[in-house]
Amino acid sequence: EIVMTQSPATLSVSPGERATLSCRASQSVATSLAWYQQNPGQAPRVLIYGASARATGIPARFSGSGSGTEFTLTISSLQSEDFATYYCHQYNNWPYTFGQGTKLEIK
Amino acid sequence: EVQLVESGGGLVQPGGSLRLSCAASGFTFSSYWMHWVRQAPGKGLVWVSYIKSDGGDTKYADSVKGRYTISRDNAKNMLYLQMNSLRADDTAVYYCARDVYMGFDHWGQGTPVTVSS
Numbered sequence: 001e002i003v004m005t006q007s008p009a010t011l012s013v014s015p016g017e018r019a020t021l022s023c024r025a026s027q028s029v030a031t032s033l034a035w036y037q038q039n040p041g042q043a044p045r046v047l048i049y050g051a052s053a054r055a056t057g058i059p060a061r062f063s064g065s066g067s068g069t070e071f072t073l074t075i076s077s078l079q080s081e082d083f084a085t086y087y088c089h090q091y092n093n094w095p096y097t098f099g100q101g102t103k104l105e106i107k
Numbered sequence: 108e109v110q111l112v113e114s115g116g117g118l119v120q121p122g123g124s125l126r127l128s129c130a131a132s133g134f135t136f137s138s139y140w141m142h143w144v145r146q147a148p149g150k151g152l153v154w155v156s157y158i159k160s161d162g163g164d165t166k167y168a169d170s171v172k173g174r175y176t177i178s179r180d181n182a183k184n185m186l187y188l189q190m191n192s193l194r195a196d197d198t199a200v201y202y203c204a205r206d207v208y209m210g211f212d213h214w215g216q217g218t219p220v221t222v223s224s
Contacts, residue, residue, distance in 0.1 A: 001169075034210030036152075043202055043216055044152065049209035087152050091210055095168050096142075096154040 002026050002090055006099035012107040015078050021102045023071040023088035032092035035064055035073045038101075039084045047086075048073065078104075109133040109213045111203050116218030123193050123222070129186040129203030129215055137161070137181035140206035143188050145199035146217075155201070156188065171197075193222045 003026040013019045023033070031051035036044035046055045048064035051071055061076040075082055083106050088099040115127040127143070143155040156177040157166045165177050176189040186203050200219050204211035 032209075036211075038152075043214040044211075045214075046210055046212050049207075049212075053209070055212065089152075089210060091206075091208075094157075094166055096157070098144075098152040098154065101151045 001095055002029060002093050002097050004088055004090055004097050004099035006086075006088055006102045008102060009100070010103045010105060012105050013078055014107045015080060017078055017107075019075040019078055019082075019104055021073040021075075021086055021104070023066075023073070023099050025069045025071075025090055027093075028068045029090040029092035031067050032090055033064075033066070033071050034089045034091065035062075036087045036089060037082075037084050038087065044087065075104075080106075109205070111205065111213055111215035113201065113203055113215040113218035116201060116220045118221045118223065119193055120224050121194060121222055124189070124191045125193065125220060127188040127190065127201055127203075127218055127220075129188075131184045131186065131203075131205075134205070136179075136184040140208075141179065141186045142204045142206055142211065143177060143186075144202045144204055144211070144214075145197075145220075146202070147196070147199040150199075153199075157206070158186070190220070193220075195222050198222050 005024045007022045033051045035048040038044040052064045085101045085103045110132045112130045142157045158177045174192045178187045200217040202217045203215045205213045
């Protein structure tokens, strides 16, 4: 099983600043990596496919990068609605696995 | 509009069974792989099971293998998860999700399952 490790567990950032979230895979997943945003009590929402492609309707301030085992989600200028929990997800190998999440909180 | 609506969750005793359903609409259900993902209270997302578009292939997380069965009825646009021999650590919100071969693009709102005596 591929273990996805996200860091940090919690990230405190001020509105308007940049946030950088990391995800590391225990073995290569190529670019088969998605990022999701989840607010409390809600279902996850996909942000990024294929490590770097924004999903439909996702603002340009969200960007993804990386390949192999190291991935990054960057939010360029944080808006109030961006404070949520973020998960990475590899779909290159069975079983599919998720990271444990990064909670983005207001500083 | 793509919609996925789960149902069937509830309170069940350890060792009991539940059948979850996911009603799909707004897309050609029979063309898509589908998954179940769960989230224990205060915890992260965990992939549970997958079924191919025609039902011809299924996969399970080790933690549920032999206890859960995923199935689908493409004529009714329905996805199912039969859960047997339930344990306390199966307590979670269960989501169905549509696979677009690049991740999961649509999720249901989730149905809660509580396993407790």
